[in-house]
Amino acid sequence: MIKFRSLLSDKVHNLSPAQLIVSFYFVAVLIAVILLSLPIARYDTGDWSFIDALFTAVSAVSVTGLTVVDTSTTFTVTGVILIAFVMHFGGVGVMAVSTFIWLLFGRKIGLRERRLMMLDQNQSNLSGIVKLVKQILVLILAIEMIGTLVLGSYFLIYYDTWQEAFYHGFFAAVSATTNGGFDITGQSLAPFANDYFVQFIIMILITSGAIGFPVLIEIKEFFAHKNGKFRFSLFTKITTITFAFLITIGTLLIIVLEIDSYFKGMSWHETLFYALFQSVTTRSGGLSTMDVSEFTLPTLLVMCTLMFIGASPSSVGGGIRTTTFALNILFLFHFARGHKHIKLFGREIHEEDIIKSLVVLLLAITICCSSIIILSMTEGFSLIQIVFEVCSAFGTTGLSMGITPDLTTVGKLVIMSLMFIGRVGLLTFLFMMESKRKPPKYHYPVERVIIG
Amino acid sequence: MIKFRSLLSDKVHNLSPAQLIVSFYFVAVLIAVILLSLPIARYDTGDWSFIDALFTAVSAVSVTGLTVVDTSTTFTVTGVILIAFVMHFGGVGVMAVSTFIWLLFGRKIGLRERRLMMLDQNQSNLSGIVKLVKQILVLILAIEMIGTLVLGSYFLIYYDTWQEAFYHGFFAAVSATTNGGFDITGQSLAPFANDYFVQFIIMILITSGAIGFPVLIEIKEFFAHKNGKFRFSLFTKITTITFAFLITIGTLLIIVLEIDSYFKGMSWHETLFYALFQSVTTRSGGLSTMDVSEFTLPTLLVMCTLMFIGASPSSVGGGIRTTTFALNILFLFHFARGHKHIKLFGREIHEEDIIKSLVVLLLAITICCSSIIILSMTEGFSLIQIVFEVCSAFGTTGLSMGITPDLTTVGKLVIMSLMFIGRVGLLTFLFMMESKRKPPKYHYPVERVIIG
Ligand SMILES: [K+]
Numbered sequence: 086m087i088k089f090r091s092l093l094s095d096k097v098h099n100l101s102p103a104q105l106i107v108s109f110y111f112v113a114v115l116i117a118v119i120l121l122s123l124p125i126a127r128y129d130t131g132d133w134s135f136i137d138a139l140f141t142a143v144s145a146v147s148v149t150g151l152t153v154v155d156t157s158t159t160f161t162v163t164g165v166i167l168i169a170f171v172m173h174f175g176g177v178g179v180m181a182v183s184t185f186i187w188l189l190f191g192r193k194i195g196l197r198e199r200r201l202m203m204l205d206q207n208q209s210n211l212s213g214i215v216k217l218v219k220q221i222l223v224l225i226l227a228i229e230m231i232g233t234l235v236l237g238s239y240f241l242i243y244y245d246t247w248q249e250a251f252y253h254g255f256f257a258a259v260s261a262t263t264n265g266g267f268d269i270t271g272q273s274l275a276p277f278a279n280d281y282f283v284q285f286i287i288m289i290l291i292t293s294g295a296i297g298f299p300v301l302i303e304i305k306e307f308f309a310h311k312n313g314k315f316r317f318s319l320f321t322k323i324t325t326i327t328f329a330f331l332i333t334i335g336t337l338l339i340i341v342l343e344i345d346s347y348f349k350g351m352s353w354h355e356t357l358f359y360a361l362f363q364s365v366t367t368r369s370g371g372l373s374t375m376d377v378s379e380f381t382l383p384t385l386l387v388m389c390t391l392m393f394i395g396a397s398p399s400s401v402g403g404g405i406r407t408t409t410f411a412l413n414i415l416f417l418f419h420f421a422r423g424h425k426h427i428k429l430f431g432r433e434i435h436e437e438d439i440i441k442s443l444v445v446l447l448l449a450i451t452i453c454c455s456s457i458i459i460l461s462m463t464e465g466f467s468l469i470q471i472v473f474e475v476c477s478a479f480g481t482t483g484l485s486m487g488i489t490p491d492l493t494t495v496g497k498l499v500i501m502s503l504m505f506i507g508r509v510g511l512l513t514f515l516f517m518m519e520s521k522r523k524p525p526k527y528h529y530p531v532e533r534v535i536i537g
Numbered sequence: 538m539i540k541f542r543s544l545l546s547d548k549v550h551n552l553s554p555a556q557l558i559v560s561f562y563f564v565a566v567l568i569a570v571i572l573l574s575l576p577i578a579r580y581d582t583g584d585w586s587f588i589d590a591l592f593t594a595v596s597a598v599s600v601t602g603l604t605v606v607d608t609s610t611t612f613t614v615t616g617v618i619l620i621a622f623v624m625h626f627g628g629v630g631v632m633a634v635s636t637f638i639w640l641l642f643g644r645k646i647g648l649r650e651r652r653l654m655m656l657d658q659n660q661s662n663l664s665g666i667v668k669l670v671k672q673i674l675v676l677i678l679a680i681e682m683i684g685t686l687v688l689g690s691y692f693l694i695y696y697d698t699w700q701e702a703f704y705h706g707f708f709a710a711v712s713a714t715t716n717g718g719f720d721i722t723g724q725s726l727a728p729f730a731n732d733y734f735v736q737f738i739i740m741i742l743i744t745s746g747a748i749g750f751p752v753l754i755e756i757k758e759f760f761a762h763k764n765g766k767f768r769f770s771l772f773t774k775i776t777t778i779t780f781a782f783l784i785t786i787g788t789l790l791i792i793v794l795e796i797d798s799y800f801k802g803m804s805w806h807e808t809l810f811y812a813l814f815q816s817v818t819t820r821s822g823g824l825s826t827m828d829v830s831e832f833t834l835p836t837l838l839v840m841c842t843l844m845f846i847g848a849s850p851s852s853v854g855g856g857i858r859t860t861t862f863a864l865n866i867l868f869l870f871h872f873a874r875g876h877k878h879i880k881l882f883g884r885e886i887h888e889e890d891i892i893k894s895l896v897v898l899l900l901a902i903t904i905c906c907s908s909i910i911i912l913s914m915t916e917g918f919s920l921i922q923i924v925f926e927v928c929s930a931f932g933t934t935g936l937s938m939g940i941t942p943d944l945t946t947v948g949k950l951v952i953m954s955l956m957f958i959g960r961v962g963l964l965t966f967l968f969m970m971e972s973k974r975k976p977p978k979y980h981y982p983v984e985r986v987i988i989g
Pocket residue numbers: 148149150264265266369370371372481482483
C-alpha cells in the first residue's frame with residue numbers, strides 16, 4: 086500500500102503541474118467541441134462553423150460566457166444540458182485539478198512550516214488530499230442543487246410549467262455557481278432586473294464559485310472545528326478581504342459614476358441592487374441584469390479594471406486574481422516606505438510569491454495590451470468596445486458591449502486565447518515555457534543601472 | 538581645502554536626492570509662471586488665465602510641449618525667447634541636476650566596483666563631477682548653437698530676412714534639443730514635411746537630448762581615449778540599444794499599419810521619412826510633421842506605448858524610461874526560464890535595480906490608468922483621444938490629437954500632474970514619500986500564498 090502510494094506520488098511528481106493543467110484543459114475543449122457539434126445539441130440553423138464551435142467550447146470550458154451565437158435559439162434542451170456539463174467540467178474541474186496540484190506541490194513547504202489544518206488532521210498525504218478534493222466537489226454540487234431547488238421553486242411564478250421553471254432554475258444555478266455566464270433567456274438576467282430575490286441567490290452562487298476552492302475548504306474546516314482554535318490561512322484572509330473590497334469599491338464607484346446617468350430617476354434600492362449586481366458579476370460571473378453598453382465611459386473603464394483583476398486563484402474565475410492584485414499593492418506601499426518584507430496578519434509574505442505576483446501582472450498587461458492593439462487592427466470597433474471585450478475575456482467574465490458575434494476570425498482567435506490564458510492562469514502558462522536545463526551557476530560582476 | 542570639500546559633501550548628503558530634484562523643479566515652474574506672465578511676453582489677447590499660465594509653465598519646464606494656447610499668436614518675440622530659456626532651465630537643468638545627484642549618490646558603489654572611466658581619470662570626487670557636468674552643459678549648448686547655425690542658414694530659403702530665418706532656426710534647434718516640442722510656426726514642423734534635411738537635423742537634435750546625459754559623457758570620454766581600452770558602461774549599452782530598438786520597431790510598425798491608409802499613394806522615401814520622424818518624435822521630441830489624429834487606431838495605440846516608455850533616464854525626456862522597459866522585459870524572460878540573475882554584456886544586473894524597474898512600471902501604469910478614468914469622467918472626448926493625451930503628457934512627448942486647449946480645469950490639472958511626474962521621474966516621486974523611520978527589524982513566520 087505504501088509502495089503503491091509512493092509510486093503514484095512519484096508519477097504525479099514527474100509531470101510538471103503546468104503540463105497537467107494545460108493538458109486537462111485541452112482535453113476539456115476537445116470534448117466540448119465534439120459534444121456541442123452533435124446534431125442533437127443544436128437546432129438546424131445551418132450557420133454552425135468550426136470556429137463558432139471552437140469559440141463556444143472555449144467559452145464554456147473557460148466558463149467565460151462570451152458567445153458568438155445566441156444560446157437560447159441555437160441549442161436544443163439536450164445542447165443546453167451539455168453546455169451545463171461542459172461548464173462544470175471546465176469550471177469546477179479545472180478548479181479542482183489546479184487546487185489538487187497546488188496542494189500537492191506548492192503548499193507543501195508551507196505545510197511543513199506551520200500548523201495548517203491539514204497537518205492537524207493528518208491529511209498531508211496524497212490520499213487525504215484526494216479525499217478532500219472529492220468532498221469539495223460534493224460541496225459544489227450540493228450548492229448547485231440547493232440553488233436549483235430554490236430558483237426552480239421560485240421560478241414557478243415566472244413560468245407556466247414546473248418543468249420549464251426547474252429547467253431555467255437548474256441552468257441559472259449552474260451558470261452562476263460555475264461562473265459560466267451563459268444564459269438561456271436570450272437576454273441574460275434582464276428579465277429579473279427588478280427581482281431582488283433571484284439576484285440575491287445568484288450573487289451568493291457566483292461568489293461561492295469565485296471565492297476560491299481553498300477558501301471553501303477552510304470554511305468547511307472552520308465549521309468542523311467547533312472548539313475554536315481554528316486559524317484561517319493567510320491566503321484565505323488576503324483573498325477574502327480583497328474580494329470583499331473589490332465588490333464594495335465597485336458598487337460605490339458604479340453608483341457614484343451613474344447616479345446622474347443610468348440611475349437617474351431610480352429609487353435608492355434599485356440603484357443599489359443594480360450596482361451591487363454589476364459589481365459582483367464583474368468578479369467573474371458574467372450574468373447581467375442590464376445592457377452594459379448603456380453605462381458611461383468611466384463606469385465601463387472601472388468595470389474593465391475589475392474584470393482584469395478577476396476572481397480568487399483556484400476558483401472558477403480568471404484574471405490576474407485577487408492575491409496578485411493585493412500583493413502588488415502591498416509591494417508598492419512597502420517599497421515606498423523602504424520596508425524589505427511585507428508583514429500581514431502576523432505573517433510574512435514569501436519573497437517568491439511577491440516576485441510571482443509581479444510577473445503575473447506584468448505579463449497580463451503585456452498580453453492584454455498586445456491583444457487590444459491586434460484587435461484595433463482587425464476589428465472596426467471603438468477602443469472602449471475592444472478594451473472591454475479583452476478585459477472580459479481575460480477575466481473570463483463574459484460581459485460584452487455586444488461585439489462578440491461580429492468579431493472577425495482573427496478577433497475570435499484572439500479572444501479565445503485570452504479566455505484560455507485567463508482560465509489556465511498566467512503562472513501556469515509561464516511555467517509551460519520553462520526549460521528543463523538548470524540555469525548556469527557562474528556569476529558576472531554586478532553593475533548598477535539608472536532606472537526611471 | 539579637504540575640510541571644505543567634505544563639509545560640502547556632507548551638506549549635499551544630508552538633503553535627500555528626491556527633495557533636491559523636486560525643489561529644483563518647483564522653483565523652475567514658479568520662475569516660468571512669473572516670466573510668461575510678464576506683459577512684454579504676450580500680445581494683449583485678453584484671455585490669459587492663471588491656469589493657462591501654470592499649464593504653459595509646467596509644459597515648458599517639463600519640456601512636454603502640450604499647449605492650451607497657440608504659442609505663435611499668444612507670445613511676443615520676447616515671450617518666445619523666454620520660453621526657449623525656460624525649456625533649457627527645465628530640460629537641460631533638471632537633466633544636469635539629476636545626473637549630478639545620480640553621480641553623487643547612486644553610481645558610487647558601481648564606481649568602486651569596476652573600472653569606470655571616471656575612476657580612471659581620478660574624477661570620482663565632488664569637484665571632478667561638477668566639472669564634468671559643466672562640460673556637458675557646454676556640450677549641449679554647443680549642439681544647440683550648431684543646430685541654430687545650420688537650421689538658420691538653411692531657413693534663408695524659407696524666410697525673407699536673415700533675422701526671421703535665424704529666429705526660427707534658433708527656436709527649432711532649442712525646441713528639438715531640449716525636446717521641448719513647442720513650435721512658433723503654429724503647425725509644428727508640418728511646413729517642413731517634405732524637407733528631409735530639416736527633419737534629419739531635427740532628429741539628430743532630438744536624439745542628442747533624449748539619449749541621456751551619461752551617454753553623452755561616455756561618448757565624450759570615448760573620443761578622449763584615443764588608445765582604445767575604453768569600456769562603455771552597462772547603462773549606456775542598455776539605454777542606447779533600447780533607444781535604437783524602439784525607434785526601429787516604431788518606424789516599421791507605423792509603416793506597416795499605415796501603408797494602406799495614411800501613406801497610400803506616397804513614395805517610399807516619403808513614407809520612410811514620415812514614419813521615421815514620427816517614431817523619433819514619440820521618444821520625447823513632440824515636434825511633428827503631420828496631424829497625428831489622421832493616423833488609424835492601431836498606429837495611435839503603438840505611439841501611445843512608445844510615448845509611455847519614453848526616453849533615457851537622466852535625459853530631457855520622460856516616461857518610464859528605456860532602462861525600465863528593458864529591465865522589465867529581461868526580468869520576464871529570465872523568470873520564465875527559471876534564471877535567478879540577469880546577465881548581460883558580461884555583467885550582472887543588481888537585484889535592486891530590477892525591483893526599482895518593476896516599481897516604476899507598476900506605479901506608472903497605476904497613475905496613467907487612474908488619470909484615464911478621471912479624464913473619462915471630466916472630459917467629453919473619446920477613449921483614444923484621452924489615452925493618447927495621457928501617454929503624451931506622462932512621456933513628456935507633447936503630441937496631441939488636438940484636445941489640449943479644450944480640456945476642463947480638472948483635465949488641465951491632471952495633465953499638468955502627469956507632465957510633472959513624467960519629467961521628475963517616478964522613482965524620485967516615490968522616494969519623496971519615503972519615511973525617515975527605520976523599518977522594524979522583527980520577523981514573522983513566512984507563509985505562502987497562491988498567485989494568479
Ligand atoms: K463568466
